[in-house]
Amino acid sequence: MDRTAASGKTRGGGVCLLINTFWCLDAATLVSFCFPDLEYLTLKCPPFYLPREFSSVILTAVYIPPHANVRIALDEIFTTTNSLETKHSKALFTVAGDFNQTKLKSVLPSYHQHITCSTRGPNILDHCHTNIKHAYRSIARPHFGKSDHKAVLLLPAYKQKLKWENPSKKVVHC
Numbered sequence: 206m207d208r209t210a211a212s213g214k215t216r217g218g219g220v221c222l223l224i225n226t227f228w229c230l231d232a233a234t235l236v237s238f239c240f241p242d243l244e245y246l247t248l249k250c251p252p253f254y255l256p257r258e259f260s261s262v263i264l265t266a267v268y269i270p271p272h273a274n275v276r277i278a279l280d281e282i283f284t285t286t287n288s289l290e291t292k293h294s295k296a297l298f299t300v301a302g303d304f305n306q307t308k309l310k311s312v313l314p315s316y317h318q319h320i321t322c323s324t325r326g327p328n329i330l331d332h333c334h335t336n337i338k339h340a341y342r343s344i345a346r347p348h349f350g351k352s353d354h355k356a357v358l359l360l361p362a363y364k365q366k367l368k369w370e371n372p373s374k375k376v377v378h379c
Contacts, residue, residue: 219244219268220244220245220246220266220267220268220302221246221266222246222248222264222266224248224250227253228250228252228253229250229251229252229253229262231250231251232248232249232250233248233249234246234247234248235247235248235249235263235289236285236289238281238285241270241273242269242270242273242274242275242277242278242281243267243268243269243273243277243278243281243282244267244268245265245266245267245268245281245282245285245302246265246266247263247264247265247266247285247289248263248264248265249261249262249263249293249296250262250263250264255297256363256365257365258295258365259295259296259297260293260295260296261293261295261296261297262296262297262299263289263293263296263297263298263299264299264301265282265285265286265298265299265300265301265302266301266302267282267300267301267302267303267304268302268303269302269303269304269305269307270305271305271306273305273307275307278307279307279309279311279312280312282300282309282312282313283312283313286298286300286313290336297335297336297337297340298316298335298336299333299334299335300313300316300332300333300334300335301331301332301333301334302331302332303330303331303354304330304331304332305330306328306330309332309334310334313334315336316334316335316336317334317335317336317337317338317339317340318332318333318334319333319334319335319340319341319342319343319359320332320333320343320357320359321342321343322343322344322345322355322357323345323355324345324354324355324357325353325354325355330354331354331357333357333359337363339362339363339364340361340362340363341359341360341361341362341363342359342360342362343357343358343359343360344357344358344360345357345358346358
């Protein structure tokens with residue numbers, strides 16, 4: 206996503222999503238937003254393999270600057286995510302990025318935070334929220350280049366519905 210003059214920004218922050226072509230070839234941009242209080246980019250990815258309970262993966266990269274108007278930023282994230290959830294009700298939603306002490310749980314209470322290790326000093330500033338509980342477990346990794354945030358490796362911990370749900374017996378009358 207390129208910044209526009211309307212964003213009022215010239216440096217710092219920014220969002221980026223890199224999609225591995227071995228995972229998904231048809232990623233499509235659904236929404237992008239760049240203003241002083243919030244930057245985000247949302248992609249829809251239909252990966253080659255996905256548990257049958259999901260139709261696609263909706264990824265949102267977020268950056269909320271340290272001095273942003275948090276209410277405006279969270280309201281925009283809520284409005285966009287809620288709209289997309291209505292259109293893509295069977296998708297796996299992931300909202301990740303640098304939230305700078307902002308709590309996404311206040312506007313998306315059904316989403317679960319998966320990063321449990323510190324990402325900058327003793328604080329967890331980078332978050333990864335999904336609409337699935339226990340989807341990932343996090344492991345801290347070294348910084349990338351000159352970044353002041355640690356990298357985080359998210360390992361899948363999700364168990365398919367098919368594997369944790371007990372089989373049900375149905376009687377069919379012909």
